[in-house]
Amino acid sequence: MSSSATPTSGASRMSGMTPRSPARVMSVIEALARAPDGATLAALSRDLDLPKTSLFSLLRALETDGYVVNGRGVYRLGMATIQLASMISGGTPQFRKISALLPALATRAGETAMVAVPTSDGLEAFYVDIVEGPQAIRYASSTGARRPLYCTAAGRVMLAFRDPTLTQAYFAAVTPMALTKHTTTDKNALRALIEHVRRTGIAESRDQVSIGVWGFGSPVFDANRTLVAAVMIAAPTDRAQRNHAHLVACIRDAGEEMSRMLGLAGDYILAP
Structure with missing residues (x-):
């Protein structure tokens, strides 16, 4: 099984995150995994009980590296996340x-x-x-x-x-x-x-x-x-x-x- 995903490519962009940020990132990924049709910022904010401003910053960082895609305000898992999940399962x-x-x-x-x-x-x-x-x-x-x-x-x-x-x-x-x-x-x-x-x-x-x-x-x-x-x-x-x-x-x-x-x-x- 091959993959072109580079999971560490966003490390520099996320280096300024607080210690709680990695857990929040995973919460966002899990929430989108439960929503195959995608979710809006408002829906994710309600689901995760996170402020829209901080959640938007997380989503923007994830989108930059392909872990999340945004289509007309609806967020979905990106190919980088899917490839990462496949590498973990296959590993x-x-x-x-x-x-x-x-x-x-x-x-x-x-x-x-x-x-x-x-x-x-x-x-x-x-x-x-x-x-x-x-x-x-x-x-x-x-x-x-x-x-x-x-x-x-x-x-x-x-x-x-x-x-x-x-x-x-x-x-x-x-x-x-x-x-x-x-x-x-x-x-x-x-x-x-x-x-x-x-x-x-x-x-x-x-x-x-x-x-x-x-x-x-x-x-x-x-x-x-x-x-x-x-x-x-x-x-x-x-x-x-x-x-x-x-x-x-x-x-x-x-x-x-x-x-x-x-x-x-x-x-x-x-x-x-």
Whole structure:
């Protein structure tokens, strides 16, 4: 996984901050991470209980170095923050082991391979590593991209294998929206899909987020059978249809191999 972010580039500009400033900076980043559609200065001031004047100074410093972007008064996380988050996630021993297997998966499948983790609020999947497939026409995304859980293969893996109370809370809080004419939005139908993923260890998402894209996902567990990530393949729908059995085998094998590397013993997917 590569990145062009230089997290220390703003050190000189922030050198005059008070000792409390670093904690406030992180509070701003966390608040924006909880607001995928962005937040205004007024909303952030209320959320963080900070004066607008000091908050504006923090935001301006973060914007200068690309950690925050400001579009018509709405602040969002910038690419530097997203790349930093990806470097932190990818720098842990667990994710170094997982990422080391991703190129082989992309080669075997002949398609783009990805690793995703839940966002801090548990509402979206966050791509921490991507290896694009060798085909001229292939699925392309970027590290740091966020996608809804209910309509993506990685997200459905997370809903199937994380703490069931979190999944119940997710369905209570989220109103699924149709992103294409094929997106499944009925909660009962989604619960049935999630139960199927739990039984088989395979999640699929055909034309759910974008027409012409078919995703396949499987869980990655640690030694305690705790879900740490979802591994995913994404392919053009026509090619995925032709190679369906092969891609299903590739993603399940990859999920199991990554889980074994993290110390999982016993059956990969437990019988219900």
